[in-house]
Amino acid sequence: MVLNVLFSTVPGKRVEHLGVKIELIGRVEAYFDRSGREGDGDFLSILREIEPPGTLSEPISKPFSFKSVDFPNESYNGKNASLRVFLKVTVVRSYASNIVNEYKLWVRNVREPPEVNNSIKMEVGIEDCLHIEFEYSKAKYHLRDAIIGKIFFLLVRVKIKRMEIEIRRREICGLGANAHGENEVIAKFEVMEGAPVRGECIPVRLFLSPYDLTPTYKSVNNKFSVKYYLNLVLIDDEDRRYFKQQEIILYRSELL
Amino acid sequence: MDSSSFMGALSATNSAAEYYYFASGNNNNNNNNNNSSSAQAATNENKSLRGGGRADDGEAGENHRAGGNEIQEENLYAARKTREEEEERLSPENREQNVWLEDALSVVKKHAFHMKRAIEENNLRDSLKNASAMLGELRTRQLSPKRYYDLWHNIAFELEFLREFFVNKEEKHGRSAMELYELVQHAGNVLPRLYLLVCVGCVYVESREGKAKDVLRDLVEMAKGCQHPVHGLFLRAYLAQTVKGRGLLPDTGNELEKSGGGTVEDSIEFTLSNFTEMNKLWVRMERFNRQQQQQQQQSGSGGGSGTATPGGAAGGGTGGGEGEGHGNNSEAYGSGSGHGYEQHQQFATSRGIIDSTQLERDRREKERLELRDIVGKNLTVLSQLEGVDIETYSENVLPRVLEQIVNCRDDVAQPYLMIALAQAFPSEYHLATCDDFLSAVCSLKPTVQMSAIFTSLSERLSLYLDEPDLSEEEKTTRRAEFDEKNCVKIFLNRAQEIANENREMSALEIVQIYSSIADFALRQYPNDVNKMNEVLLGVAKAFDAHNVTSEDETRLSMSPQRYIRDQRAVSALVKLLAIPLETFTVDVALSLHAFPKALKLLNPETAGRDCALAIVRGVLKSEKPLSDVKTVETLFKFIAPLLRDSDNKSYEMTDLNTESPMKGSGDLLDALSLREERRGKTRGNINNKKSSDGDEGHEETAQFAEEQMDVAKLLHKIHCPNDWDSQLHLLKLAKVTLFSGGEKRMRFTLPALCYSSMRFAKELLSERELEERKQHPPAKMNDEDAAAAGKLMEEDKPKRTLEELEIFEKHLQTTLKKTLQITHQSAERFSEIPGCAERGLVAWSEAGMFADSAKLSDISYEFFERAFETFDEKLSSDSRAQNRGLTYLIGALQTCVHLEEENRDALVHHCATFANRLLRRADQCAAAANCAHLFWSLKSTAIRDSEGVKKCLNKALKIANQAARALGVSPGESLGLYAHVLNKHLYFFEIETCKAVDVETVQHLLDAIREMIQSGSSEHGGTAAWRDAEAYFGKIKLDIKNKRKIQNETTGGSSVGENAERSIGGDESSRSSSSGSSQFASERYRRLNL
The missing domain is CATH 1.20.1310 (5 helical Cullin repeat like)
Incomplete structure (x- = not known):
C-alpha cells in the first residue's frame, strides 16, 4: 500500500530543510525501566527518505510505502508497559528544531487456533474444609470465546455465599530480578450464589467478548509480558475468600 | 458490545477480607489475626449486599x-x-x-x-x-x-x-x-x-x-448457578412457569415437536431435572434453617463468655461436615443434620434460648411449607404433557420422581410430594404402577406420615372406577382391570412391609395406614368380607411383627398381652374395628376371623371393651336372632373384653357336656367371689342404685351396668326355631361364658340367662301342646275346622306315628330337663351373688312357678325350696327386702297348683313361719293376711281350706291388734293395717264357698275401724299415714256400696272392684267373677251395716 505524506505550509512562507524522512518505529516502553537509552526499546525501525533537502513552499503530497514489514508484536497499552508502532515524519532543519510528526498505528495479529488445547482440570481445596474440582473446557481462548466449565463441590464444610470468576491480567515488566508485576482485575463474573452442598455441579459460561482483553504476550522484546488468569473465588459467610488462580492463554483469531 | 454496565450491580468486594489459598494440606487458618478484619468485612458486606447499585x-x-x-x-x-x-x-x-x-x-x-x-x-x-x-x-x-x-x-x-x-x-x-x-x-x-x-x-x-430442547436443557442447567434455596426455588419457579405458560415444552403432536424442537422426552427431562433441583433446594432450606439457628446460638454463647471465638464459621464448618458419613444420596441435600442438633444441645444452656430458637424454627418450618406448591407444580406440569402415557410414566417418569422423593429423606417433602404425585396423575396411571408407588412409600423415612399417602393414592384409585360419565361397558372393563390388579392385596403387602421394616414407626401410623386401606377396600368392594378380613389380619400381623422386636424388654417384664399404649392409636384402631360393624350386617361381620385378633391389640379394660360393646349393640339392633352356634361362638370371642376380666386368664371354652362346670372350678370361683365380695362392699348395693363410692365410682358402675345389660340382652337374641339341640347348646355356651365373667358381670347377665332358658322351656311346652292338639284334635272341633287348623299349624308335617311321638316326647323331656338345669344353675349362681339375693329369690320363684305350670312338680318344689333357702340365708339382713321377697314368694306359691300336697304344705308352712319372723309388725300382719291366699286357690278345688284361711286372717287381725298397742306403730299405720286386714277379709267374704269369714267378723272389723276413725281423727288426722288409711278405708266402703247395687243391674257386667285396692292375690279371675258369685257377694254385703 502506498501512503502519502501531505506537507502544507503557511501560504507565502517557505521552509527550508535538510531533507524529510519517514520512519516506521515499533517501540516497547516499560515505565519503570528508565535505565535504557533512547531507542533501546525499539524493535522496529525502518527509515525512508521521501524528500531530499530543499525548500517547501507549497503543499505537496509525497507517497511512501513500507513493504513487507513484519510486525511480530501487537500494539499494547498497559499500565506499566506499552508497545507502540508509529510513523514518524521528520523534517530535518539545520538551524531550527526538526519538525516531527508522529502517526500511531495499531497492530493486531491474528493467530491460527492452537493445535493443542487441553482442558484445565484440577482438584483443589483446603483439607477437611472445602474440596472442589473445576474444569475449564480449554486452556487457550480466542478473544470472542466463551469460557465453558463446571465446578464440582466435593466437600463443603464452610458456608459459601457466592462464587465468582475473575479474569486477571498480569503485566510483568523487566527480567529476572528486576521483574515487576502488576495485577489488574479485568472482569468479575458471579457464577453462583447461595450455599452449595456436596455433590453440586455448577456450570460456568463466561463470554469474553464484553471485556477489554488482549492476547497473551510473552516476553515482548524481553521487556514485558502480559498474562491472563482465571481466578475462581469462593466467598463464605464470613467474607473469607478462597481462590485458585489458573493461567489461560488468550489469542486473537479475528481482527474485529 | 460494551457490557461493563452489567457489572454495576455487583457490590464492591471487600479487600479487607482475608484470602485463603487453595492448596491441599494447607490448613493453617490464622484466625486470630483476621478476626477484626473479618468482622468489619461482614458489616461492610451487609451494607453493600442490599445496595445493589x-x-x-x-x-x-x-x-x-x-x-x-x-x-x-x-x-x-x-x-x-x-x-x-x-x-x-x-x-x-x-x-x-x-x-x-x-x-x-x-x-x-x-x-x-x-x-x-x-x-x-x-x-x-x-x-x-x-x-x-x-x-x-x-x-x-x-x-x-x-x-x-x-x-x-x-x-x-x-x-x-x-x-x-x-x-x-x-x-x-x-x-x-x-x-x-x-x-x-x-x-x-x-x-x-x-x-x-x-x-x-x-x-x-x-x-x-x-431448538427448544437445547434451550431448555441449557436453562435448567444454568439455573444451577443459584444455590440459595429461596432464590433458587423462585428462579426455577419462574423458569417452569414461563416455559409452561408460553407453551414451550415440546410434546407429542404439538408444533414444537413437528418443527424439530425436540420430543416429549426432552420436556420430561427438563421438568424432571427442574423438579429435582427444586426439591433439593427446598429440602436444603430445612438444613439451612438449622444451621443458621446453630450459628445464632454460637454467637450468643460466644458473646456471653466475653471471648471472641475465632470465627463462628469454623464451628459451623465442622458442624456442617459431620454428616458426611451418610450415603451418597442424602449428601446431595446438604450435610450436617445430626451434628447440628448436638451443638444445639451444647449451646442451649438456658431455657430461654431453646424456647426462642424453637419458635424461630417453627416459623421457618412454616415458611418452608409455604413454598411446597411451587415444587409440586412440576409434577402437574409433567402430568399435563400429552406425550406422557402410561408406558412413559411407568418407565421413565415415575421411577425418577420416586427416586428423587425417596432420596431426599425429608419429613416434610416426602409425604407432600407423594401426595402431590398421587394427585397429579390420572388414576389409571396409578393403577398400573400401584406397586411401584407403594414400594417407594416403604422406603420413606419412618417418621413420615404414610397413612396420608395411602389414603391419597387409594382415593385416586377409587376415582378410576367412580369417574362420572362412564358407560356401563367401560365400567365393567375398568372393574375387571381393577380386580385383576388386586390393589387391596398390594396395599396390604406393602403395609406389612412398612410395618416390618420401620421399627420405630408409631402405632398410630400403622393403624392409620390400615384404616385407609380398609376405607379403600370397602369403597371398592362394599360386600367383600374377605377383603376386610385381610385388612384386619394385616393389622394384627403388623403389630405382631412390630411388637416382637421393638418391645422386647417391656414384654418380658409385663404381662404377655401387649396392648397398644398410644391413646390416639387406640382410638384409631377402635374406629377401624367399627368400620365392618357399620357396613356389614352383623352375621357377616361376625365371620371376620381376624377381628378378634385385631381386638386383642386393645386393652380389654378400655378400648377393647368399647369396641366389643359396639358389636353387641350392632347385634342387638339387627332383626335376626342368633341361631347359629358358630356365629355365637365367634360373637363371644369378639366381645371377650366384655365377658371377662382382663386379668382373669381362665377364660376358655370348657367342655360343654360337663354338667356342672362350677364344681371343677369351685376353688377358683370361691376365690373370685371372695374378691368380689370385697369389691362389692365398696361398690354398695347396685340393686338399690346406691353407691357408697364417690361420684366417679358411681359413674363407672353405671356405665358398666349399662354395658352388661347390653350383654344380657344378647341372650334374648339367641333363638333357634325348631332346633332344640342348637338352642340348648347355645344356652350352655352362654352359661359357660357368663359364668367365667365374674360376679360383677353375672350380677347383670345371669337373670337374662335364667329367663331366656325358661322362655326356651316354655317354647318346648307350647310345642308339645301343639303336638298333642294335633294328635288329639279337640272333640268339639268339627272335621273341617280340625283339618284347617291342622293345615294351618303343620302344613308340611304329616301326623307322627306313635313311635315318632315317643321319640319326640323323650327328646322334649330331656331337652326340657337340661334347659331347666341351666335355669337352676344360673339362678343358683345368681342368688349367691351378694346383693342379688332378692332378685335371685324372684328368679327362683319364677322358675318354680314355671315348673309348676309345666306340671313338673318335683322340679318346682326344688325351685321353691331353693327360693326359701335363699330367703332364709341371704335376706336375713334387710327387713324390707325380706318383706318384699316374702310377698313375692307367697304370690308365686299361690299360683302353683300342681305341687304335691305334701310338698306344698311344707312350703306353705315355711311361708307362715317366715311371715311370723318378719321384723316389723305391719309386715308381719300383711304377710299373715297374704298367707291366707295360700289356702284358697281359685284354680284348683284341691286347695280350698277355709280353716287355714281363717287361721291366717285371725292371726293377721291379732297382729294388727298387737300393733295398735305397740309403741313403734303410729295410729295411722295401725289404722292402715286394720283396713288391710278388712280388705283381705272381704276378699274371702265374697267367695261363696269359703266359710272362713262370716258377717259378724266383718261387721265387727268395720265397726272397730269406724270407731277408731271417730275417736282418733281429731288427734291424729294430721299425719299422712292416717289420711292414707282413711282414704283406703273410704275406698273399701265405696266398693262395698258398689257391690251392693249389683243385683239391680245384674246384666250390666262387672265394673266391680275398679276402685278397690288389693295388694296381692288380685287375680283377675276372681274379679271378673261370674254374675252368680257377685250376686252372692252383693247379697252378703247388704247384710253388712255400714
Missing part, C-alpha cells in the same frame, strides 16, 4: 421505618384488625420485613420505570441495564419467603414488558434472539443473569431460532 438506600429505609410506626399506632387505636393480624404487624420482625419489602418494591418500581422508558426508546442497552438492576433486588436475603414472593411476583410482571420487547426484534433492537441470548449472559451477577436468560430463552425458542 442503589444510593438512596439508607434514606429510604429511614422513611419507611417512620411510616411503619405511624401505621402501627393507627392500628392500635382503630382496633379494626383482628388481634392476630395486629400481632403480626406489631411483631418487630414482621415490621422489619414489611419495611424491607416496601423498600425493595420501590426500588423495583424505579428501575422498572427506567426500563420501560428505555424500551420505548428502543434502547436495548439501557433496558437491559435497568432490568438487571431491578432483578438485583431479588438477591436480597432478608425477606421471608412470603414477602420474597411478593417481590418476585412484581418483578416477574415487569419482566413481561422486557420479553415483549425482545420478541419484536428487527424493528426495535435489531438483534436476533440468539444474539440476545448471548448478550444477557454478560450480566455480572448470577441471579439477574439467569432471570434474563430465562426471559430471552423463551423468546429464543418462540422465534424458532433455537
Whole structure:
C-alpha cells in the first residue's frame, strides 16, 4: 500500500530543510525501566527518505510505502508497559528544531487456533474444609470465546455465599530480578450464589467478548509480558475468600 | 458490545477480607489475626449486599421505618384488625420485613420505570441495564419467603414488558434472539443473569431460532448457578412457569415437536431435572434453617463468655461436615443434620434460648411449607404433557420422581410430594404402577406420615372406577382391570412391609395406614368380607411383627398381652374395628376371623371393651336372632373384653357336656367371689342404685351396668326355631361364658340367662301342646275346622306315628330337663351373688312357678325350696327386702297348683313361719293376711281350706291388734293395717264357698275401724299415714256400696272392684267373677251395716 505524506505550509512562507524522512518505529516502553537509552526499546525501525533537502513552499503530497514489514508484536497499552508502532515524519532543519510528526498505528495479529488445547482440570481445596474440582473446557481462548466449565463441590464444610470468576491480567515488566508485576482485575463474573452442598455441579459460561482483553504476550522484546488468569473465588459467610488462580492463554483469531 | 454496565450491580468486594489459598494440606487458618478484619468485612458486606447499585438506600429505609410506626399506632387505636393480624404487624420482625419489602418494591418500581422508558426508546442497552438492576433486588436475603414472593411476583410482571420487547426484534433492537441470548449472559451477577436468560430463552425458542430442547436443557442447567434455596426455588419457579405458560415444552403432536424442537422426552427431562433441583433446594432450606439457628446460638454463647471465638464459621464448618458419613444420596441435600442438633444441645444452656430458637424454627418450618406448591407444580406440569402415557410414566417418569422423593429423606417433602404425585396423575396411571408407588412409600423415612399417602393414592384409585360419565361397558372393563390388579392385596403387602421394616414407626401410623386401606377396600368392594378380613389380619400381623422386636424388654417384664399404649392409636384402631360393624350386617361381620385378633391389640379394660360393646349393640339392633352356634361362638370371642376380666386368664371354652362346670372350678370361683365380695362392699348395693363410692365410682358402675345389660340382652337374641339341640347348646355356651365373667358381670347377665332358658322351656311346652292338639284334635272341633287348623299349624308335617311321638316326647323331656338345669344353675349362681339375693329369690320363684305350670312338680318344689333357702340365708339382713321377697314368694306359691300336697304344705308352712319372723309388725300382719291366699286357690278345688284361711286372717287381725298397742306403730299405720286386714277379709267374704269369714267378723272389723276413725281423727288426722288409711278405708266402703247395687243391674257386667285396692292375690279371675258369685257377694254385703 502506498501512503502519502501531505506537507502544507503557511501560504507565502517557505521552509527550508535538510531533507524529510519517514520512519516506521515499533517501540516497547516499560515505565519503570528508565535505565535504557533512547531507542533501546525499539524493535522496529525502518527509515525512508521521501524528500531530499530543499525548500517547501507549497503543499505537496509525497507517497511512501513500507513493504513487507513484519510486525511480530501487537500494539499494547498497559499500565506499566506499552508497545507502540508509529510513523514518524521528520523534517530535518539545520538551524531550527526538526519538525516531527508522529502517526500511531495499531497492530493486531491474528493467530491460527492452537493445535493443542487441553482442558484445565484440577482438584483443589483446603483439607477437611472445602474440596472442589473445576474444569475449564480449554486452556487457550480466542478473544470472542466463551469460557465453558463446571465446578464440582466435593466437600463443603464452610458456608459459601457466592462464587465468582475473575479474569486477571498480569503485566510483568523487566527480567529476572528486576521483574515487576502488576495485577489488574479485568472482569468479575458471579457464577453462583447461595450455599452449595456436596455433590453440586455448577456450570460456568463466561463470554469474553464484553471485556477489554488482549492476547497473551510473552516476553515482548524481553521487556514485558502480559498474562491472563482465571481466578475462581469462593466467598463464605464470613467474607473469607478462597481462590485458585489458573493461567489461560488468550489469542486473537479475528481482527474485529 | 460494551457490557461493563452489567457489572454495576455487583457490590464492591471487600479487600479487607482475608484470602485463603487453595492448596491441599494447607490448613493453617490464622484466625486470630483476621478476626477484626473479618468482622468489619461482614458489616461492610451487609451494607453493600442490599445496595445493589442503589444510593438512596439508607434514606429510604429511614422513611419507611417512620411510616411503619405511624401505621402501627393507627392500628392500635382503630382496633379494626383482628388481634392476630395486629400481632403480626406489631411483631418487630414482621415490621422489619414489611419495611424491607416496601423498600425493595420501590426500588423495583424505579428501575422498572427506567426500563420501560428505555424500551420505548428502543434502547436495548439501557433496558437491559435497568432490568438487571431491578432483578438485583431479588438477591436480597432478608425477606421471608412470603414477602420474597411478593417481590418476585412484581418483578416477574415487569419482566413481561422486557420479553415483549425482545420478541419484536428487527424493528426495535435489531438483534436476533440468539444474539440476545448471548448478550444477557454478560450480566455480572448470577441471579439477574439467569432471570434474563430465562426471559430471552423463551423468546429464543418462540422465534424458532433455537431448538427448544437445547434451550431448555441449557436453562435448567444454568439455573444451577443459584444455590440459595429461596432464590433458587423462585428462579426455577419462574423458569417452569414461563416455559409452561408460553407453551414451550415440546410434546407429542404439538408444533414444537413437528418443527424439530425436540420430543416429549426432552420436556420430561427438563421438568424432571427442574423438579429435582427444586426439591433439593427446598429440602436444603430445612438444613439451612438449622444451621443458621446453630450459628445464632454460637454467637450468643460466644458473646456471653466475653471471648471472641475465632470465627463462628469454623464451628459451623465442622458442624456442617459431620454428616458426611451418610450415603451418597442424602449428601446431595446438604450435610450436617445430626451434628447440628448436638451443638444445639451444647449451646442451649438456658431455657430461654431453646424456647426462642424453637419458635424461630417453627416459623421457618412454616415458611418452608409455604413454598411446597411451587415444587409440586412440576409434577402437574409433567402430568399435563400429552406425550406422557402410561408406558412413559411407568418407565421413565415415575421411577425418577420416586427416586428423587425417596432420596431426599425429608419429613416434610416426602409425604407432600407423594401426595402431590398421587394427585397429579390420572388414576389409571396409578393403577398400573400401584406397586411401584407403594414400594417407594416403604422406603420413606419412618417418621413420615404414610397413612396420608395411602389414603391419597387409594382415593385416586377409587376415582378410576367412580369417574362420572362412564358407560356401563367401560365400567365393567375398568372393574375387571381393577380386580385383576388386586390393589387391596398390594396395599396390604406393602403395609406389612412398612410395618416390618420401620421399627420405630408409631402405632398410630400403622393403624392409620390400615384404616385407609380398609376405607379403600370397602369403597371398592362394599360386600367383600374377605377383603376386610385381610385388612384386619394385616393389622394384627403388623403389630405382631412390630411388637416382637421393638418391645422386647417391656414384654418380658409385663404381662404377655401387649396392648397398644398410644391413646390416639387406640382410638384409631377402635374406629377401624367399627368400620365392618357399620357396613356389614352383623352375621357377616361376625365371620371376620381376624377381628378378634385385631381386638386383642386393645386393652380389654378400655378400648377393647368399647369396641366389643359396639358389636353387641350392632347385634342387638339387627332383626335376626342368633341361631347359629358358630356365629355365637365367634360373637363371644369378639366381645371377650366384655365377658371377662382382663386379668382373669381362665377364660376358655370348657367342655360343654360337663354338667356342672362350677364344681371343677369351685376353688377358683370361691376365690373370685371372695374378691368380689370385697369389691362389692365398696361398690354398695347396685340393686338399690346406691353407691357408697364417690361420684366417679358411681359413674363407672353405671356405665358398666349399662354395658352388661347390653350383654344380657344378647341372650334374648339367641333363638333357634325348631332346633332344640342348637338352642340348648347355645344356652350352655352362654352359661359357660357368663359364668367365667365374674360376679360383677353375672350380677347383670345371669337373670337374662335364667329367663331366656325358661322362655326356651316354655317354647318346648307350647310345642308339645301343639303336638298333642294335633294328635288329639279337640272333640268339639268339627272335621273341617280340625283339618284347617291342622293345615294351618303343620302344613308340611304329616301326623307322627306313635313311635315318632315317643321319640319326640323323650327328646322334649330331656331337652326340657337340661334347659331347666341351666335355669337352676344360673339362678343358683345368681342368688349367691351378694346383693342379688332378692332378685335371685324372684328368679327362683319364677322358675318354680314355671315348673309348676309345666306340671313338673318335683322340679318346682326344688325351685321353691331353693327360693326359701335363699330367703332364709341371704335376706336375713334387710327387713324390707325380706318383706318384699316374702310377698313375692307367697304370690308365686299361690299360683302353683300342681305341687304335691305334701310338698306344698311344707312350703306353705315355711311361708307362715317366715311371715311370723318378719321384723316389723305391719309386715308381719300383711304377710299373715297374704298367707291366707295360700289356702284358697281359685284354680284348683284341691286347695280350698277355709280353716287355714281363717287361721291366717285371725292371726293377721291379732297382729294388727298387737300393733295398735305397740309403741313403734303410729295410729295411722295401725289404722292402715286394720283396713288391710278388712280388705283381705272381704276378699274371702265374697267367695261363696269359703266359710272362713262370716258377717259378724266383718261387721265387727268395720265397726272397730269406724270407731277408731271417730275417736282418733281429731288427734291424729294430721299425719299422712292416717289420711292414707282413711282414704283406703273410704275406698273399701265405696266398693262395698258398689257391690251392693249389683243385683239391680245384674246384666250390666262387672265394673266391680275398679276402685278397690288389693295388694296381692288380685287375680283377675276372681274379679271378673261370674254374675252368680257377685250376686252372692252383693247379697252378703247388704247384710253388712255400714
